[in-house]
Amino acid sequence: MVTVLVDRVKPMASELAPLPEGVAEVIFSSAELAAAVGRLAERIAADYRDREVLLVGVLKGALFFAADLARALHRAGLAPDRMTLDFIAVSSYGNSRRSSGEVRLLKDTSESAEGRHVLIVEDIVDNGHTLHYLRSMFGGRAPASLAACALLDKPFHRGVDVPVEYVGLEAPDEFVVGYGLDYQESYRHLPYVARLHPWVYRD
Ligand code: IMP
Numbered sequence: 358m359v360t361v362l363v364d365r366v367k368p369m370a371s372e373l374a375p376l377p378e379g380v381a382e383v384i385f386s387s388a389e390l391a392a393a394v395g396r397l398a399e400r401i402a403a404d405y406r407d408r409e410v411l412l413v414g415v416l417k418g419a420l421f422f423a424a425d426l427a428r429a430l431h432r433a434g435l436a437p438d439r440m441t442l443d444f445i446a447v448s449s450y451g452n453s454r455r456s457s458g459e460v461r462l463l464k465d466t467s468e469s470a471e472g473r474h475v476l477i478v479e480d481i482v483d484n485g486h487t488l489h490y491l492r493s494m495f496g497g498r499a500p501a502s503l504a505a506c507a508l509l510d511k512p513f514h515r516g517v518d519v520p521v522e523y524v525g526l527e528a529p530d531e532f533v534v535g536y537g538l539d540y541q542e543s544y545r546h547l548p549y550v551a552r553l554h555p556w557v558y559r560d
Pocket residue numbers: 418449454455456458479480481482483484485486487488531532533534538539540
């Protein structure tokens with residue numbers, strides 16, 4: 358009998374080739390992302406076992422991450438009536454590969470944050486201005502507690518010191534796309550996180 362061992366952390370064959378035009382390399386495969394989301398969910402479910410959490414996904418980038426994290430929290434044992442899922446939409450001014458720190462609120466939550474245990478769910482933290490803006494905004498709404506979770510952290514160019522209680526993976530010091538992250542609104546729906554060929558960039 359032949360036993361085939363599948364290394365689940367390697368990019369799946371279908372993610373390796375052929376890559377779509379413009380995509381240079383897979384950095385985190387869908388399996389690696391799923392494992393990171395699972396690890397985050399275990400920690401969060403343990404930390405919030407005595408509290409009811411209001412997950413606030415930051416659109417558009419955290420769309421898939423928030424959806425996957427919410428379901429992973431269920432698998433990690435968080436009871437269905439202990440979590441509410443909501444979304445907020447922001448846009449950061451700047452060129453399309455680096456935000457300037459000027460954040461604009463496009464859509465607020467529909468739930469009130471007052472007296473709630475708010476957990477901000479972000480796709481990636483780079484210079485930190487977007488999360489800093491969100492933390493100050495929710496901090497001013499009298500939540501019972503406030504914390505942030507980011508799938509990816511790029512700690513290399515922080516312009517502001519902002520706490521991130523839960524980090525999934527450290528991303529390399531470069532621009533990445535996929536699993537919600539875009540370059541000029543493209544590449545969000547890739548199931549993995551990838552780097553692009555330099556010729557793609559128009560800014
Ligand atoms: P910050 O304000 O520089 O921390 O950037 C946060 C926002 O910029 C994220 O929510 C993303 O939308 C975007 N961003 C930062 N780095 C990347 C990247 O490498 N790829 C795609 N979007 C990014």
